Amino acid sequence: MLIDISRRTEIFGSVKIHELQRILKLDSGGFENPRAKDIPFNAIKDVLRRLAIIIPVKDEKIHLLDGVLRAIPFDCSVIVVSNSRRENHDIYKMEQDMITNFHELTQQEILSIHQKDPELGVAFYDVGYDFLLDRDDLVRDGKSEGMIIGMLLAKSLGKDFIGFADADNYIPGSVREYVMDYAAGFFMSESPYSMVRLHWRYKPKVVEDRLYFKKWGRVSETTNKFLNLLLSTNTGFETGVVVTGNAGEHAMTTKLADIMSYSTGFSIEPYHFVYLFDAFGLKAEKIAYPDATSAGIEIFQIETLNPHLHEEKGEEHIKNMLLGSLCTVYNSKLCNDYVRSKVLEELGNILDLWEKPKKNILMPPIGGIDASKFRKLLEGKSETYMCLKQGTTNEGEREEEGRIRGESIQSV
Numbered sequence: 001m002l003i004d005i006s007r008r009t010e011i012f013g014s015v016k017i018h019e020l021q022r023i024l025k026l027d028s029g030g031f032e033n034p035r036a037k038d039i040p041f042n043a044i045k046d047v048l049r050r051l052a053i054i055i056p057v058k059d060e061k062i063h064l065l066d067g068v069l070r071a072i073p074f075d076c077s078v079i080v081v082s083n084s085r086r087e088n089h090d091i092y093k094m095e096q097d098m099i100t101n102f103h104e105l106t107q108q109e110i111l112s113i114h115q116k117d118p119e120l121g122v123a124f125y126d127v128g129y130d131f132l133l134d135r136d137d138l139v140r141d142g143k144s145e146g147m148i149i150g151m152l153l154a155k156s157l158g159k160d161f162i163g164f165a166d167a168d169n170y171i172p173g174s175v176r177e178y179v180m181d182y183a184a185g186f187f188m189s190e191s192p193y194s195m196v197r198l199h200w201r202y203k204p205k206v207v208e209d210r211l212y213f214k215k216w217g218r219v220s221e222t223t224n225k226f227l228n229l230l231l232s233t234n235t236g237f238e239t240g241v242v243v244t245g246n247a248g249e250h251a252m253t254t255k256l257a258d259i260m261s262y263s264t265g266f267s268i269e270p271y272h273f274v275y276l277f278d279a280f281g282l283k284a285e286k287i288a289y290p291d292a293t294s295a296g297i298e299i300f301q302i303e304t305l306n307p308h309l310h311e312e313k314g315e316e317h318i319k320n321m322l323l324g325s326l327c328t329v330y331n332s333k334l335c336n337d338y339v340r341s342k343v344l345e346e347l348g349n350i351l352d353l354w355e356k357p358k359k360n361i362l363m364p365p366i367g368g369i370d371a372s373k374f375r376k377l378l379e380g381k382s383e384t385y386m387c388l389k390q391g392t393t394n395e396g397e398r399e400e401e402g403r404i405r406g407e408s409i410q411s412v
């Protein structure tokens, strides 16, 4: 792979944000070049073997999930966390059937679970992490909550890197590229605490019957502006370094995933920045993670070669995403009156019912959780948990799971 060399890095305390780097070529010929980094395929493959890709999914078209699954490089483990409908038209059952078939054909390692499985609630409770449970002791709705489940399963597999891919992507080839881009980022990283965030080259839209290759999404442009403002007002130097504030497509080293705090739902991605600025930035009040502080936290921002074409979820969804994103900035420890007033101005009538932006629901780091225990608690008890390993026939796995649950196996 050939990728732009990062020309500038913005340093804020222990956080190092590299300027956007373009993918120049998905494969390469091994030529050293002062303007580009050549990453051999073997190096990418080495990272892929240590990477789990989590797919959060909620009521997406089954064809899209199928394409995403088929696109993820074979060397990665895949973890599907679904919050899809189960009553009447059981979408989750369709997903499970599709995943099972996919595994039978490919033998790729794949784990899956339903977010509302009561045994998940029990497992979280038993490992001492109940921050994402609702009053009925079920995991709350939310993409972020699904991602946390996935991260624990990835940790239980002993993975060093954890990446995410949305399930509503229309171009499987782009998903494959995203995963390779994550691997390239980790290869370039010098710190064990690093994150790779993708910036799509284009996000095509149909405008007056023609395809228009838009550069920026409506929410991401605004979120980036405010994250940069937060940085600028704290350093005294204007910056535009943050271009991936809402990057749903991102990946982290497991070491970093362990020490991050997470915001609920769709505010999870902008909050990554806010949390890192607050906890590891220039004005951090205490050093909670000395290893990370001294190693530095590296953030790579990579511009993909492929465009991103995904399902549109409507105006309300966009509004909520903007609100969630700007609430993270508004409630940052680093936010001053000027930035707060700008956030309020931007949100204008979206705020409507609230006088000021609500605090995001936050979930503390997952590093202290015994992930193996978490998975063991699910094995044999959870009705929806599936663990399809390489080289195992799925019937065997399912028979074993059914035997543990005392059920007979039904063909699907």
Ligand code: GDD
Pocket: 055, 056, 057, 058, 059, 060, 081, 082, 083, 115, 141, 142, 143, 146, 147, 165, 166, 167, 168, 217, 220, 246, 247, 248, 249, 266, 269, 310, 311, 313, 317
């Ligand atoms: N497990 C789970 N639980 N998955 C969910 C849930 C949930 O409650 N809600 C949504 N998802 C899944 C969707 O099915 C999809 O695969 C993914 O999470 C992203 O949700 P979308 O509803 O498609 O979000 P989006 O496309 O508008 O926004 C995406 O891109 C933004 C950047 O432009 C998300 O990834 C955002 O987080 C991101 O900021």
